[in-house]
Amino acid sequence: MKRDGRLSGLLHVLLHMAMQPGPHTSDALAKVMGTNPVVVRRLMAGLRDRGFVRSEKGHGGGWSIACDLHQLTLRDIYLALDSPDLLTMGHRSESPGCLVEQAVNAVLGETFAEAEALLLRRFGEVSLATLSGEVQMRQAARASA
Numbered sequence: 001m002k003r004d005g006r007l008s009g010l011l012h013v014l015l016h017m018a019m020q021p022g023p024h025t026s027d028a029l030a031k032v033m034g035t036n037p038v039v040v041r042r043l044m045a046g047l048r049d050r051g052f053v054r055s056e057k058g059h060g061g062g063w064s065i066a067c068d069l070h071q072l073t074l075r076d077i078y079l080a081l082d083s084p085d086l087l088t089m090g091h092r093s094e095s096p097g098c099l100v101e102q103a104v105n106a107v108l109g110e111t112f113a114e115a116e117a118l119l120l121r122r123f124g125e126v127s128l129a130t131l132s133g134e135v136q137m138r139q140a141a142r143a144s145a
Contacts, residue, residue: 013033013040014053016029017064018132022064025037072127074124092104093105
């Protein structure tokens with residue numbers, strides 16, 4: 001099963017944007033993500049709709065960050081992506097009348113819900129400023145090596 005890399009891709013792009021303020025074209029951001037500019041525009045639209053980024057048309061235009069990185073969390077970005085599935089495992093449903101299948105599905109469902117809640121809570125604790133600090137720390141370590 002293919003994994004959904006949109007959250008990781010958007011975080012990558014936003015951190016590059018934070019490191020080099022100013023407008024960034026969809027073409028330039030697409031190169032950072034290794035994708036097509038149309039994909040970038042589609043992904044960035046969800047962030048724009050929530051006020052996290054803005055876009056300016058014309059010469060010298062492009063995408064720029066429109067909010068405080070300390071306030072923008074991984075959860076905010078996840079929600080801007082319309083909350084894609086966090087876990088790809090599912091339930092077996094071939095025999096809905098089977099008591100074993102019912103018990104397994106009930107326990108798995110509860111466990112999956114708890115795992116997703118924990119992950120979303122953690123996403124809410126991590127800001128883009130925190131991630132930016134991680135990048136800067138890694139840059140400093142690489143420079144001193």
